Amino acid sequence: MSYFYDSDANGCDTKDRKLVLSGQNNSENSAMAGAPRFSIVVLTYARDFLLEEVLGRLKDHDGGRQDYEVLLVDNNVDAADRQRLLDQFPSARYFGDGINRGVSARNIGIDAARGDYVLVVDDDVLMETPDYLTRFERYFEAEPKLGCISTRKRVRGETRRRVDLIPHTRKDVDLEDSFLTFRFVGGCVGFRRETLHQVGGFYPEFFYGIEEIELAFRIIDGGWKIRYVPDIRVEELEHPAGRKPKRQSQTDRLSNKYIMTWMHMPFPENVLNYVLFTPYLFYRVKGEVSVGKAAMRFLSWLRRDDRPKRKPLSAAAQAYIRECGGSLWR
DSSP: OOSSSSTTTTSOTTTTTTEEOOOGGGGTSSSSSOOOOOEEEESSSSSSHHHHHHHHHHHHSSTTTEEEEEEEEESSSOOOGGGGGGSSSEEEEEESSSSGGGGGGGGHHHHHHOOSSSEETTTEEEOOTTTTHHHHHHHHOOTEEEEEEEEEEEOOOOOOOOGGSSSSSSTTTTSSSSSEEEEOOOSSSEEEEEHHHHSSSOOOOOOSSSSSHHHHHHHHTTTOOEEEEEEEEEOOOOOOOOOOOHHHHHHHHHHHHHHHHHHOOOOOOOHHHHHHHHHHHHHHHHOOOOOHHHHHHHHHHTOOSSSSOOOOHHHHHHHHHHHTTOOOOO
16 A cells, blocks of 8 residues: 655656755755765645744754755745755755645655655744754664654643643653654654555545544554654644634544544444544534534545555554553544
């Protein structure tokens, strides 16, 4: 199963995608003699006022390393010059064609990545750890079957414990300790490139929402592990720019949840999820979701001939979730 975009040798759509390389950072002028150790994929949309700081933080906290590339995937529909922001990096590439593909556009950068490890960063997430690349590297090197690293994320201005930022179904886990898990939280996450090439990237039909859980299921089903680490820290601004209205985004999340449940959850956990998650979400977002519209989207998707086949989690993946102290149905 592959969820990468069809691409040419440059990692771009052959039909209409234009690849623009930052002039001083192309392959001829790269500071690296060979392939980079890291590829950092940054997806941006409607946040130019934040993007420069996000990229600047990545550069300022790279620990002086030169063995990485930055791949900026531009979902904006305008023709503004954003590739100039890449001049500060040892190697960088820009991908933009004026089409907003949602969160699955990350696959464009993932498909083009040359590094052993791929970091996926959002354009409103600020790196706080000075030697983040070295820390990612140490964790991956210590565990050969570690496919994904979920970082410690806080939201600016928040003082309460945000359960949605905890990569586990148990929300009482100790976030000061590292632990194996079966989910990851987006914003700043690291992948072993070999893992993504085996299980595929983000599901391209999820414009927004549930894409992390769906990919996490495929990662553990492929025999890989996911680890939460508390010492790589980022700050998310949760800026409203570029986001859909709450009711629309929550409806997207619910329909995607129905799809993800059908694709990956075993019986009877899938039934429990359908029955219990809908009222839970409705209560949590205070009614700001259209259950009927989400259900209709799911049923329309289910009737399609080109949808993925149902592939419930393997017995080994289910055992791994239980070993991590998690619940299958949530």
